[in-house]
Amino acid sequence: MRKIILFATVLVISASSGYAQKKKDLLEEIDKLRKELKTTKADLSDSRKKEKATLTQVATMEAQVKDLKDTNASLLSNMSNFTELSNQKAENLKKSQEIIQEKDRQLKTINDALTQSDSTNLAVFSTFKNAIGGDNVKIGQGVIYIVLPNDMLFGDNDKSYMVADGGKAMLEKIAAVLNKSKDLNVIVEGNSNALKLDGKTLLDNWDLSARQAASVVRVLQNDYKVDPKRLEAVGKSEYATDGIETVTKIIIDPKFDGFFNLVKNNMKNDKG
Numbered sequence: 001m002r003k004i005i006l007f008a009t010v011l012v013i014s015a016s017s018g019y020a021q022k023k024k025d026l027l028e029e030i031d032k033l034r035k036e037l038k039t040t041k042a043d044l045s046d047s048r049k050k051e052k053a054t055l056t057q058v059a060t061m062e063a064q065v066k067d068l069k070d071t072n073a074s075l076l077s078n079m080s081n082f083t084e085l086s087n088q089k090a091e092n093l094k095k096s097q098e099i100i101q102e103k104d105r106q107l108k109t110i111n112d113a114l115t116q117s118d119s120t121n122l123a124v125f126s127t128f129k130n131a132i133g134g135d136n137v138k139i140g141q142g143v144i145y146i147v148l149p150n151d152m153l154f155g156d157n158d159k160s161y162m163v164a165d166g167g168k169a170m171l172e173k174i175a176a177v178l179n180k181s182k183d184l185n186v187i188v189e190g191n192s193n194a195l196k197l198d199g200k201t202l203l204d205n206w207d208l209s210a211r212q213a214a215s216v217v218r219v220l221q222n223d224y225k226v227d228p229k230r231l232e233a234v235g236k237s238e239y240a241t242d243g244i245e246t247v248t249k250i251i252i253d254p255k256f257d258g259f260f261n262l263v264k265n266n267m268k269n270d271k272g
Contacts, residue, residue, distance in 0.1 A: 161211035175224030210235025
């Protein structure tokens with residue numbers, strides 16, 4: 001009986017000792033698992049933080065990429081606009097150069113025409129100078145004019161408007177040149193002193209100067225066969241007299257029709 005009791009006691013003690021060991025091992029395993037769980041939680045928390053940071057970086061980078069794309073698109077657009085603007089400026093510059101060249105050609109044409117016109121005037125001036133002689137023929141402001149004292153044309157009477165014989169001799173020389181140069185027009189400009197008139201035969205000095213100019217034109221037409229379409233009579237009264245002695249001016253080719261036609265024709269030839 002004692003043996004049985006002893007055996008049972010030993011068995012109980014052994015079982016108790018084994019249970020205690022297993023419990024200890026189990027508790028250690030539980031503690032280990034708790035530590036691992038804690039570590040895992042910590043790692044998980046770190047991973048979540050890193051993931052959140054990574055997502056934030058990704059969002060930031062995506063925003064930066066979007067900004068870069070927008071900037072790139074804007075740069076491309078600006079570059080296109082700049083290219084278009086540069087092309088437009090180049091085209092405008094080309095047009096400006098063409099305009100400048102055209103203006104230079106026009107100026108050259110006008111200058112050539114002026115030179116040719118001046119040469120023509122000089123030739124006409126020389127012709128009249130040789131025909132008339134003296135200092136009666138003058139040139140200025142692009143025209144040639146012949147200055148004839150009124151006392152030579154109309155005699156000593158200041159109020160006379162009929163051409164005297166001495167005046168006709170001078171007009172004959174002038175008419176000879178005009179009849180050889182059919183392209184020359186003439187204005188006869190009458191000038192008178194500030195005379196007191198009776199208001200009957202002559203109304204005033206306008207009337208006197210106009211009649212004197214008309215008399216010269218009439219002699220050129222009737223006596224010396226100058227084409228009347230080329231003649232014009234103008235009275236200036238006493239208001240165009242420069243000196244004490246009154247004069248009649250015969251202005252040669254005062255109109256610029258020939259000059260403008262010359263310029264026009266030269267420009268046409270340049271373009272052709």
